[in-house]
Amino acid sequence: MSKRDYYEILGCTRDADEKQLKSAYRKLAMKYHPDQNGGNPEAEERFKEVGEAYAVLSSADKRAAYDRFGHAAFENGGAGGGNPFGGGANPEDIFQDLFSQVFGAGGFGGRRRGGPQRGADLRYDLEITLAEAYTGKDESIHVPQAVACEPCSGSGAAPGSTPETCDMCGGAGRVRAQQGFFTMERTCPRCSGKGKVIRKPCKECGGAGQVRQERQLSVKIPAGVESGMRIRLSGEGESGTAGGSKGDLYIFVDVVEHDIFERDGPNLYCRAPVPMATAALGGEIEIPTIDGGRAKVAIPEGAQTGRKLRLRGKGMPSVRSSAQTGDLYVEMFVETPRNLTSRQKELLREFCDCTGADCHPESEGFLGRIKRFWNGAEDEKRAN
Incomplete structure (x- = not known):
């Protein structure tokens, strides 16, 4: 059975640099490592294949020979002397060094599990x-x-x-097993990687x-x-x-969430109803503060719904500086009276009869814009 192309095994192009090769090897080695696959023979075979491909392509000399002669470079009589890991070298040691370089000194998974x-x-x-x-x-x-x-x-x-040193791994927490010319390292099954066993729990x-x-x-x-x-x-x-x-x-x-206050950083916000007469004539309303106290808010004459009044220093303290305190913003909404008596309605009608545009500037301005809109629409119809 012919060998697969080393570049194809790693999923890299022939112009891939050292960093790309190393990254591809790291991902595939982690994916097919026996510890991750429960001893699946197919995964172990792929793991060996990936290791062999990277061992060749990570070496400038071996990669040059492979690019020129292909797998024949490492067959008997080839440029590599019959061994993709180098003539006369111990493939087990080379692979262990290679794996440690990519994943760290502790091998697969980093540090050993037996330590603190x-x-x-x-x-x-x-x-x-x-x-x-x-x-x-x-x-x-x-x-x-x-x-x-x-x-x-x-x-x-x-x-x-006292816990005793594991006799299977010698306290290392890892054991090695021979897989062809590879040496595979796994967590010790007897001590579960701790390096110690407890005879009397x-x-x-x-x-x-x-x-x-x-x-x-x-x-x-x-x-x-x-x-x-x-x-x-x-x-x-x-x-x-x-x-x-x-x-x-x-x-x-x-x-x-609070029933009265809403928070935005150090500042607090609340909505407060203002009687229509108070909003028109001006006056005061009383509101609670977060410290359990009360504060009086002056309502200016002619106040409208949506206007905000600020009470300095009545917000939340800063968690970073006790000297800094936010503010409390009171948003007014003018309350329209309901459940009026006959006399109250009569007085309101009298009030409406004696008020003019000066008392309702917003309404008059809005009505003026409406009239101009309607007149423009009529002119356009007549023109067409």
Whole structure:
């Protein structure tokens, strides 16, 4: 059976540079690596094929010979002396070096699994009110997490015993198997890559070295915090294994919506109804503030719906600077009176009879534009 073209195997063109070849090899080697395919013979064959192709094309001399003579360059009597990895060289060692160069010193998967492993980070979602975000607060939370087992001090071995070095991998956490002229490295099946085996597991944790516990923590929520912000508590995550450091705890804050105020960064907004008479004559209305107090807002004479009035310093504090505080914007909407008595209606009619264009400039201007529009439409019809 004839060999496939090396460039075709890697999915590269003949003018591909070293970076493109290396990238193609990395992707295919990860795809067909035996550890990723459960020992599938077809995947192992493809893995070998990809390794052989890259071993040739990554060498300038071998690539030049292959480009000129093809596979014949490495057959008996060919330019390569019958070995695509180089005459007299040990193909196993060369392949291991090649794989380590592409994926790192630890081989496939990087570092070995037997060493200390940092504990996982944890996430906790915390809801607070807008008023609590304004003042800040000290919150007590309960976080379930894995902690080191006390009876075995996190070793997983029963008290009085210790984990033993795995006799299959010698503590390396990896074992090698011969596959033709390749040496394949896999996770040790006996110790699962830890390099240690536990003959007498701890009864408390079952040999895991960790147990689940719910811890109570006190968290300081700063004033001015906003939804989406996170607070990091270093070393309050999951415990590490084999002496590894603890992970961190991240608290994600969600400020729930308020019935009265809407927030935009440090500023607050609210809509306030204004009686028609107050809007016309001017006056004052009273509104609440986020700190639980009250504030009086002066309504100018002739105020219209949609007008915003600003109360300086009545917004939210800045989480970055306690000296900075946002503003409170009050948007007015003029309330039309309902459920009028006969006398009230009579007074309103009298008011309407004695008002003119000066009292309703917006209405008069709008009516004027309507009249001009209608007159223009009539003129156009007559012209046609």
